Each structure stands twice: as structure tokens, then as C-alpha cells.
Amino acid sequence: MRHLLIIFLALAFTSVFAHADKHVNLGDRATELKDEGKSRDIHPSLAEIRKMHPEFLLHKRDKTLRQGVRTQRDSLKECVNCHSSTKNDEYVPINAPDQFCSTCHQKVGTSLDCFSCHRTTPKEGL
Amino acid sequence: MNKELNRRDFLKNTTAVTAGVATIASGITLTTFAANDNPVTNEKRWGMLVDTNKLTESNINDMVNACQEENGWGSEIHSTGHQKPSWIKKIKVKDKVTGKIDMLPMMCQHCEHPPCVDVCPTNASMKREDGIVLVDKHLCIGCRYCMMACPYDARSFVHEDLSNQKEHMPRGKGTVESCTMCVHRVDKGEMPACAEAVSSNGVIFGDLYDANSKINQTLKKIQSTQIRTDLNLNTGVRYSGI
Ligand code: SF4
């Protein structure tokens, strides 16, 4: 019984870490940047961006909307620009199932409402 | 640069172009990239002067089209009649005594004392320091009090699901919207799309407080008026020729 438990735990951990190491669908631009080794310039710590991105976005949204501070850092537009993928030469909406945002949010059962207002693909046209 | 980060410092630091890393109590590192964009201040007040004598009906149509094109409204398919958003519209005013007819573009007047902000229960309806009145759609609950309160019928409610919005202009079902004075362009130093669409001096956009600005100087010289001056809202949009 204990052996089974250990095996089970070992399997559970490997799958957790496997999941933690790579994202199923990183998006086109983000994959390029990762391959060029530049992703740490943008997100110095993976744990941080995973845990804190809602706070970053919230802080940024108030500064932009209410104070007119428009910077690229923590801007939802830039998230969409890097983390969108293309299929048949067209962008897939980032909130579609299996796209960058949805993979985790589905897994943890978070339903979020950014994209009933915000554009789901990078700027008009490819 | 290592330092304790608090909100005040964070806001203060935005003047310098620096990247800082701060460690907060739980051991999480917060990376802050302060940018050289400063918060807008009340040293400026953006406004517009519309000269109806210089605007033809087709100029006004151009303004409406430019706004639709820029901000992505007007192609709603399920909304009918008054449900359709309209951020700027062409209206006809007639002097009953003389019979003189004027056409004018009507949009949010960016009031200094905006009734839409007074009535909003969630603080969604707001005025920026530089006088631009906006809806924070993150907070808007769609109660539409502001639509009732606005004397200029300047606001619209989005009745249907939308997609393919403009990148710079998020819009969505269940929230109220209105002319933003093209705030995304103004912040880049450009002028609103409607003003740009008119090549004559029919629409002058600028800083009402800046004594050297064209709008300030023109307002000093010519006869102009606010619509519904009696309400004492001190609008940012002024008209002449009516
Ligand atoms: S015109 Fe209407 S929507 Fe615009 S600031 Fe005044 S009350 Fe608010």
C-alpha cells in the first residue's frame, strides 16, 4: 500500500513539475523570444509573473486609465502581442480554449472577463 | 537599485527612467519599471472649439465616420434604434423665431463639473486631471445612471456581445461608453480623430489653459458659447456660430 502511495506521489509530482516547466501553448512571439534566450529579460522570475500577474495588471490598468501613464510593461496589449498563436495565417483569440490564457485558467477553474472588452488578438491584421 | 517599495514611492518614481527590484515581506520580488511617462496633471485642460459656420454637413458626417473608424463603434448588428451606440452625432438646431437652422456635431462635452461623475455609484464614471471624462469599464456595473444624468445624451450602453475591438479602445456588453476625446491619441500628442477629419478651422483642439494655444487665443477673440450654459457645467467643448 505504501509503495503504491509513493509511486502515486512520485507520478503526481513529476506531472506537476512537467507542467511547471513548460507551457503548453506559449504563443508565437514568446516562443521566439524564449528560443533566443530573451524571455528572462521580460519576466525575470517565472514564479513571480505566474503568481503576481493579476496584481501587475490591476495596478497598470488604474495608472493607464486614470493617470494616462502608458507604458508597455504589464500592459495587457503586450501580453496578447507575445502570447498569441497563429493558425493558418490567422491569430487564434487568446482566450480560446487551449490558448495561452485559458490553459491555466481552465485548470485552476478561474473564469475571467478581460476579453469581453479587450481585443483578443494582436493589432488589426497580421 | 534596492529599496522598500511602497505605493507612494512607486508613484513618485515614475518620473525617472529606472528599473528597480524591491523585496517585499513574503520574499516575493517585485520588479518595477518606472517609465518616463508622467501622470497627467491639472495644469492642462483639453478642450475643443467647434465653429458651426465653418462646418458643412459633410464635414460633420466625416467627423462621425472618423470617430467610428477610430474607436470601432457603429457596426453593432443586434442593437436596434436607440440601443445603437453613438459617441458623436449630427444634430440640427432650429431657431424657432428666425428659422435659422444649424447643424452641429454633439458628443461628450467633457464638463468640468460632470453630472455623470456625480451620480455614478461605483466611481467608474470619472474625470482625469486634465479634464477628459471617461468611463472605467472595469468598474462600470451598467446601471446607466450616468446616461440619465448627462444633459447632452452623450453616453451609450453596449447591448450586445462584441468582438474584434480596436486594440486601444476596449468596449464590451453591459458597460456604458462615450467620447473619450480620443484619449489614447491625446496621450501620444496627437489630436482627436474627429478634429483631424476636418481640414478647415471648423474644429480646434487644444489646451484651454495654455495662453499660446490656438484654442485659447481663438476663444479670447471670437464669440463662443457652451450648450446649456445655464447648467454651469463649464464644458470643455465650446461652440461658435450658434
Ligand atoms: S457631456 Fe455628459 S457624459 Fe460628458 S462629462 Fe458632461 S455629463 Fe458627463
Ligand code: SF4
Ligand atoms: S452605468 Fe457605469 S459609469 Fe454609468 S453610472 Fe452606472 S456604473 Fe457609473
